Amino acid sequence: MTRPVAVGLDGSPASFAAADWGAREALRRDLPLRLVHAWEWQPYSHLPAVGTNAPRLWSERVPREAAAELRNRYPDLEIAADHITGPPPEVLCDVARESELLAVGSAGLGRLAGFFLGSVAMSTVIHTERPIVLVRAGTTTAGEHQLATDGRPLSAMPYRPVVLGLDLSRPCGDVIRFAFETADLRAAPLRVVHGWNPPAFFAYGIGVDPGLQADMAAQESDALRTVLQRWQEKYPGVDVIKQSVVGQPAHHLVDAGTDAGLVVIGRRADLGWAGPSRLGHIAHAVLHHCPAPVAVVPHG
Known part of the structure; x- marks a missing residue:
């Protein structure tokens, strides 16, 4: 069984940076990429204006739109987009168990304050059984290379x-x-x-x-x-x-x-x-x- 490189998405800029990083890592490892968004009824810090069905519709769009953008950037990469219902830390740990590695985003707070590691990312880091990569918001392809x-x-x-x-x-x-x-x-x-x-x-x-x-x-x-x-x-x-x-x-x-x-x-x-x-x-x-x-x- 081929294990993919997995990415946990929450709609934040940091998670999209993680998705791009995961796509490049999947290409380097010659593996497919799996994008996952976990949905449960709770407030979302990156949620747009709400309506009756807006939160769930937005949640379903997150992995689908990220996959479409990454397919344009990396046309040779096999990409799957999943929307899974359940508590995000539990979902991501389950996804990581079936993956080569899992990437998630981490938001920057400035040079002195460091980086914000959200509760979902922290819980996943502590409980996952597979390698997990924390990717900073703003991480780009150029940042991986010598200049x-x-x-x-x-x-x-x-x-x-x-x-x-x-x-x-x-x-x-x-x-x-x-x-x-x-x-x-x-x-x-x-x-x-x-x-x-x-x-x-x-x-x-x-x-x-x-x-x-x-x-x-x-x-x-x-x-x-x-x-x-x-x-x-x-x-x-x-x-x-x-x-x-x-x-x-x-x-x-x-x-x-x-x-x-x-x-x-x-x-x-x-x-x-x-x-x-x-x-x-x-x-x-x-x-x-x-x-x-x-x-x-x-x-x-």
């Missing part, structure tokens, strides 16, 4: 780097594989960012050998190289840039995202956790402040 000095995309290096945030304490193969596959499909470099911090006593200068921090940095770099070695052998065409850096991982990933085509992070699925599903602080910060599209890959 020349005159602002035009370069032909020699078509795609910006894919950035992978890697936790060496529990490096997950699913997350690493997704990042390598994505970079390979785009013929883009892969920048792997590993953020680490020395022990707390470094902050107070207690009994610290001047060469100890340098040794620790070398050990972290060696560990990163060891984890990535077999993946580089599996994907020899991917140019890997390794960054083992001191400091908060989220800060480094947000900074790396300013020049990235996609940032990839993992989310622990908490399969044995009896309480509610959670989103880690690093994923939370990256999702709210990274300017590039962010892929969240769940893992056990």
Whole structure:
């Protein structure tokens, strides 16, 4: 069974940016595209003037009109448009389960405020079992590409780097594989960012050998190289840039995202956790402040 690239639409500009991003990703992966709008009786922030049947009629038009526009842009792409009745988070999680990945939109609030991750997107990120990509409003084809000095995309290096945030304490193969596959499909470099911090006593200068921090940095770099070695052998065409850096991982990933085509992070699925599903602080910060599209890959 061929899994499509799926996109959740809510009629917002961010969701249409996600649909366009999903169409390009489907073409790169040689997969069909599935556009889905979930309908239930509730207020819609992007709803036009209402009448007796206006809300539902508008809801039915959302995926149909998006599909028509994308067919004009990408005539070689197979596109399906679905209108499904049910709570949006549940519908999108069900759709994601049958898809290669799911893309949804995220609205921008400005450079300082970051991005608004709505309740539907947040709930879907936390509960979905498949990779989900958050796409910012205003994301365009040109934003994926390296630019020349005159602002035009370069032909020699078509795609910006894919950035992978890697936790060496529990490096997950699913997350690493997704990042390598994505970079390979785009013929883009892969920048792997590993953020680490020395022990707390470094902050107070207690009994610290001047060469100890340098040794620790070398050990972290060696560990990163060891984890990535077999993946580089599996994907020899991917140019890997390794960054083992001191400091908060989220800060480094947000900074790396300013020049990235996609940032990839993992989310622990908490399969044995009896309480509610959670989103880690690093994923939370990256999702709210990274300017590039962010892929969240769940893992056990």
